[in-house]
Amino acid sequence: MATGAERSLLERRLIIVTGKGGTGKTTVAAALGLAAAERGRRVLLVEVGPHEHLARLFAPDAPPVGYGGRELRPGLTAMRIDPFEAMAEYLSLQVGARSLVDLGLRNQAFRQMLQGAPGWRELITLGKIWHLEQMKRPNGSPLYDLIVVDAPATGHGVTFLDVPRVVHSAVHAGPLGRNAGLVEELVRDPDRTLLLPVTLAEELPAQESGELVARVREELEIAVDRIVINAVAKRPFPTELEGLDRRLAALPAELSLQRLPTPAVMAECASYLASRYALNRTYLGVIAKRTALPVVCLPFLAGGLQRPGALRQLSQALFEPPSNRHAAEDVPETERVQ
Amino acid sequence: MNVATEPEVLLHGARIVVCVGTGGVGKTTVAASIALEAARRGARALVLTIDPARRLADALGVAELDDEPRELPEAMKVKAGIAEGGRLFAMMLDMKRTFDGLVTRFADSPETRSRILANPIYQHVSDALAGSAEYAAMEKVFEMMENEHFDLIVLDTPPSQHALDFLDAPQRLLEFLDSRLVKLLVHPAFSAGRFGFRLFQGTTHRVLKLLERISGITFLEDVSEFLLAFEGMSEGFRQRARRVQSMLLGSDARFILVAAPSPEAARDAGDFLEHLERSQVPLAGVVVNRVRLWPNGEPARSGLEQYTRDDAFDADFERLARALERGENAGDGEAAARAAIEVVREYDSLVRLDRQSTTALRKHSRRSGLFFRCIPEFPRDVHDLAGLSQIAVHLFAADEPESNTSDTVNDVERR
Numbered sequence: 192m193a194t195g196a197e198r199s200l201l202e203r204r205l206i207i208v209t210g211k212g213g214t215g216k217t218t219v220a221a222a223l224g225l226a227a228a229e230r231g232r233r234v235l236l237v238e239v240g241p242h243e244h245l246a247r248l249f250a251p252d253a254p255p256v257g258y259g260g261r262e263l264r265p266g267l268t269a270m271r272i273d274p275f276e277a278m279a280e281y282l283s284l285q286v287g288a289r290s291l292v293d294l295g296l297r298n299q300a301f302r303q304m305l306q307g308a309p310g311w312r313e314l315i316t317l318g319k320i321w322h323l324e325q326m327k328r329p330n331g332s333p334l335y336d337l338i339v340v341d342a343p344a345t346g347h348g349v350t351f352l353d354v355p356r357v358v359h360s361a362v363h364a365g366p367l368g369r370n371a372g373l374v375e376e377l378v379r380d381p382d383r384t385l386l387l388p389v390t391l392a393e394e395l396p397a398q399e400s401g402e403l404v405a406r407v408r409e410e411l412e413i414a415v416d417r418i419v420i421n422a423v424a425k426r427p428f429p430t431e432l433e434g435l436d437r438r439l440a441a442l443p444a445e446l447s448l449q450r451l452p453t454p455a456v457m458a459e460c461a462s463y464l465a466s467r468y469a470l471n472r473t474y475l476g477v478i479a480k481r482t483a484l485p486v487v488c489l490p491f492l493a494g495g496l497q498r499p500g501a502l503r504q505l506s507q508a509l510f511e512p513p514s515n516r517h518a519a520e521d522v523p524e525t526e527r528v529q
Numbered sequence: 530m531n532v533a534t535e536p537e538v539l540l541h542g543a544r545i546v547v548c549v550g551t552g553g554v555g556k557t558t559v560a561a562s563i564a565l566e567a568a569r570r571g572a573r574a575l576v577l578t579i580d581p582a583r584r585l586a587d588a589l590g591v592a593e594l595d596d597e598p599r600e601l602p603e604a605m606k607v608k609a610g611i612a613e614g615g616r617l618f619a620m621m622l623d624m625k626r627t628f629d630g631l632v633t634r635f636a637d638s639p640e641t642r643s644r645i646l647a648n649p650i651y652q653h654v655s656d657a658l659a660g661s662a663e664y665a666a667m668e669k670v671f672e673m674m675e676n677e678h679f680d681l682i683v684l685d686t687p688p689s690q691h692a693l694d695f696l697d698a699p700q701r702l703l704e705f706l707d708s709r710l711v712k713l714l715v716h717p718a719f720s721a722g723r724f725g726f727r728l729f730q731g732t733t734h735r736v737l738k739l740l741e742r743i744s745g746i747t748f749l750e751d752v753s754e755f756l757l758a759f760e761g762m763s764e765g766f767r768q769r770a771r772r773v774q775s776m777l778l779g780s781d782a783r784f785i786l787v788a789a790p791s792p793e794a795a796r797d798a799g800d801f802l803e804h805l806e807r808s809q810v811p812l813a814g815v816v817v818n819r820v821r822l823w824p825n826g827e828p829a830r831s832g833l834e835q836y837t838r839d840d841a842f843d844a845d846f847e848r849l850a851r852a853l854e855r856g857e858n859a860g861d862g863e864a865a866a867r868a869a870i871e872v873v874r875e876y877d878s879l880v881r882l883d884r885q886s887t888t889a890l891r892k893h894s895r896r897s898g899l900f901f902r903c904i905p906e907f908p909r910d911v912h913d914l915a916g917l918s919q920i921a922v923h924l925f926a927a928d929e930p931e932s933n934t935s936d937t938v939n940d941v942e943r944r
Contacts, residue, residue, distance in 0.1 A: 213789045242800050427871075461872045463876065495882055
């Protein structure tokens with residue numbers, strides 16, 4: 192039976208996974224897509240930006256999926272939105288004659304203008320996502336139940352999501368303004384769209400996620416109901432052994448060990464892991480407090496992502512009920528991949 | 530020592546160092562530590578950040594940064610070991626103000642200036658639309674370069690997936706301003722506000738019609754007015770953009786790629802590196818930040834991954850357990866020894882993971898004659914001057930001889 196946490200993720204039409212580079216946002220998007228597909232949803236994973244990475248999380252040597260997209264698993268399709276291709280498609284729909292559009296896009300003057308003009312890439316990308324959301328199967332049901340977007344990792348956080356609103360307010364008449372309005376409506380509809388921020392339990396990411404969520408609430412008005420904290424370290428040694436690092440450091444240096452590192456080095460490792468764990472706990476609390484959101488903790492996978500089962504392990508953790516008890520002693524500690 | 534492939538190249542004969550890389554890799558921290566090192570060697574150094582997250586203020590431990598260079602207070606200079614004559618400045622880019630400043634500088638009349646500043650397209654272009662940060666950044670860098678007060682400017686660039694958006698920004702803006710379509714939009718025929726499309730024949734005519742149909746006429750009028758007003762100042766801007774570009778590609782510019790060791794970040798950095806090498810930028814090196822290394826170069830001397838139960842291992846375990854029983858806060862020695870071994874295994878897996886994900890970058894750098902440095906992960910987040918100088922020490926340390934680096938990362942000592 193679906194838990195509440197699952198339902199609220201799976202009942203959306205569009206989930207925009209956002210976060211700084213290096214937070215593992217692509218991995219979270221992939222894990223979410225996989226989990227939804229395994230629960231019977233028809234899922235589209237959308238990658239934005241010049242490089243493709245999603246498909247390779249499912250198979251290391253997978254060829255690019257491109258604008259046309261490809262089914263990676265039953266019910267799980269992935270594509271990459273290229274703004275120029277999306278522009279060509281949009282113009283064809285507007286004009287009804289692809290040949291004229293091709294003529295226009297080949298036009299040097301038009302291409303030059305596009306190269307320099309800011310904002311249109313974001314708008315056309317979101318426009319394409321809107322279009323995908325609208326697509327139906329012959330029986331009238333949506334072509335995709337859920338669209339998961341791996342949002343671009345920019346320093347401007349979620350600025351790109353604001354582009355439709357900006358355009359809509361700048362352009363009052365004509366199809367462009369109207370279309371921007373439709374995209375804005377989708378992005379801001381809490382029944383259809385959810386923003387899923389991904390962060391790390393470290394100082395700067397914690398601070399930035401606080402700023403991001405505030406901005407999403409105050410300016411963008413996009414629904415956000417939880418925050419994913421990735422790569423959360425597990426407790427390095429049991430509580431009753433607290434001070435293990437100091438005990439190791441106090442050992443005589445001449446203790447002759449053949450296979451193990453010196454006691455000093457072991458002490459340093461223990462101290463590093465303990466402080467990493469403590470910092471993680473601290474910033475988990477900070478994030479929960481600053482964002483006032485329930486947190487979903489994903490375990491750090493010591494074996495990396497290429498191990499079989501890694502993605503599935505994350506997708507299970509993603510559907511654990513979000514915890515409001517951030518101050519509580521422990522998040523559920525999932526066993527690490529062996 | 531060949532300085533060209535050592536980090537010293539950042540401080541010798543350089544006037545501008547540009548730190549590029551995807552977001553969240555600690556570019557700002559690395560940029561600040563380079564400026565700090567330059568100041569410690571007696572230079573007037575400026576670190577300029579584009580990051581709206583105010584990271585630099587955090588790293589320098591100062592309350593607030595704005596779009597004027599702020600100097601590190603005297604008391605902190607001493608603490609940071611900044612030499613006589615050395616000065617360290619930091620500033621943060623304010624996009625909106627920089628853009629307004631540009632308009633004010635180049636507008637040919639007060640009317641033009643107010644027309645641009647009030648134009649809705651301008652307001653959105655300068656304020657809200659993603660991508661304008663790069664334009665504004667270029668402008669500020671140039672202003673600071675012209676300013677001549679600095680021996681070295683270290684630039685922290687906006688995180689970007691489009692690797693060279695930043696560098697391409699002036700060029701793209703020029704192309705935009707030069708494009709025939711823009712020219713048509715600002716042609717005198719439009720200045721009266723009438724769209725005399727009939728005057729133009731051929732494809733461009735049809736493209737304009739298409740634009741008109743899609744965008745709505747008000748939008749085009751706004752665009753046209755914006756561009757018209759902009760044209761008066763575009764010559765000044767054009768010259769400036771050209772000079773900015775030659776400055777960034779010049780012999781006193783250095784680019785470094787900053788990366789993080791997580792698999793996802795290292796992969797992005799690889800894409801970025803390839804892109805940089807195809808471009809003309811004077812790339813000097815690659816810095817991987819926050820890498821887990823073995824303390825004191827403690828090697829995986831007997832292969833930590835092979836902690837199988839053999840006699841040597843059992844003897845180690847016994848010795849460790851007995852020693853832990855005798856030690857301070859003595860308790861169950863065997864439980865503590867088991868936990869200690871688990872700790873070593875866990876740490877080893879982190880070292881391995883980081884090494885594995887940085888291997889490709891390291892090889893690539895060596896092949897291309899770039900310097901490659903790993904900054905070790907410190908137990909605490911870097912948020913003060915002491916942390917920055919620690920980073921500088923590792924960044925500017927001599928590389929380990931090749932023999933020691935065959936299998937491990939350059940094993941700089943952890944604190």
